[in-house]
Amino acid sequence: MLCEECQQRQAALHFTKIINGKKEEMHLCEECARDKGEHIPGSNSYSIHDLLSGLLNFEQPMGNSDSYPSRASVPKQLVCESCGLSYERFAKTGRFGCSNCYKAFDPKLDPIFKRVHSGNVRHAGKVPKRAGGRLQIKNQIEKLRKELQHHIEKEEFEEAAKVRDKIRDLNKDIQDGKGDV
């Protein structure tokens, strides 16, 4: 099969993309795939940059009717406060800067993950033991906080004190590295 882009070299890479439920096939040689920025899993020589940035730019308000720059039309910059990476930069490089970027850019990530992972946005695989244990405790604390709030609103102070102690113990567990089972 010849590469559908240059029609010269053998197609070495075969992509299927599902976009809005429509299947799209591509057969490219490595050079053309590289030019198009198609990602080849298991290889680091190429990247998904262009593919992603195409998608991400699409999302940004472009072609505004007023062509001259006005302050009001500048979209609010999303920036990860942990590593300083802006969403714009992420869109360009196709790489997150730190684990907090996932939180910082969360509202914009679903469409990207959907496209890259055949419509999926949620993890359905392994939960690591320690991180998983700590997550459970954190979730427990979250629940107890709500309970505490509830008791305080109802002026059930004795109950509230009990819940507060539980939260304190759980927080201590996390600090002592329990849940690191």
Added chain:
Amino acid sequence: MSLQRFISEAISPWMKSGPGPEGDIVLSTRIRLARNLEHYPFPIVASDESANTMLHYTSKELTKDSYPQMGSLELLKMNELSPNQKRVLVEKHLISPHLAEKSLHGAVLLSDDESVSIMLNEEDHIRLQCLFRGFQLNESLVLSNGLDDWIEEKVTYAFDEKRGFLTSCPTNVGTGMRASVMMHLPALVMTQQLNRILPAINQLGLVVRGIYGEGSEALGNLFQISNQMTLGKSEEDIVEDLRGVVMQLIQQERYARDEIMRTSKIQLEDKVFRSFGLLTNSRIMESKEAAERLSDVRLGIDLDLIQGISGNILNELMILTQPGFLQQYAGKGLTPDERDVRRAALIRERMKLEREG
């Protein structure tokens, strides 16, 4: 210490014990996990200091004891290796080109038999890879999972309930897992069936690519089948889907081989022995031709047309005749023309050894 061995031998010890399950078609199975640590910026944005700290911390944690039955891991730091030594490790698939060329404070931890490689400061903080000979997806999954747990006892992973293991690139998030199977599919290529099968494979979220060759085609009829999707499916399901497709490819390749043997045995024999003749007699050989001829001879071995030569010769010579290894043997840099001469000599020598031994 064993740096010399990692560098000088083309065949990793794990490959040596003969072909694995379905070894006439599946050369090797690999599972790779991408992991990052909490509280450290990812390598691509990390400062020199942060990358250095992460390397020191993680390599210390991972070498203070060893995974059961594995022995201690050997640490090789990229900035302590020569460019050609790094190239050789890339050619053996022990490290990635990214780690060799672009990483900041990059390093790799290698098990003694080279079946396990843990890259540090690659695109992600940790890239764990397990290699098995033949078709051994389950074994790879069990080992990579066990090693993953072992690592997680020592360092804290960046993990999120909703998105799973957080990775630098959105294409790896979730399981962070890439499972791949390296297959030799000469009969499907010869009968032009592979091109018809590929779209169906892609539809299942799997990717097929050639392994060797700088530009266009799959040299040596060697293909890598791997999962593209890492989010929204469990590790077991990903491996199960891959297994199903690989089983079908194995079956199709066997049919195609039988068919060729039935309808055009003499032509195939002719092709195989011509290639054998070229490999044993040529004085100049380009890598592309070497790959084609080696693939023919390997097919001849698998179909019992040629006796007394180990099937390993394909894997071994594919690795051994790449530029890094040729230069390693020569002990100096070589021009492409010089490499072609050395390649031919090395293959002749190796074929002679096989026939005598």
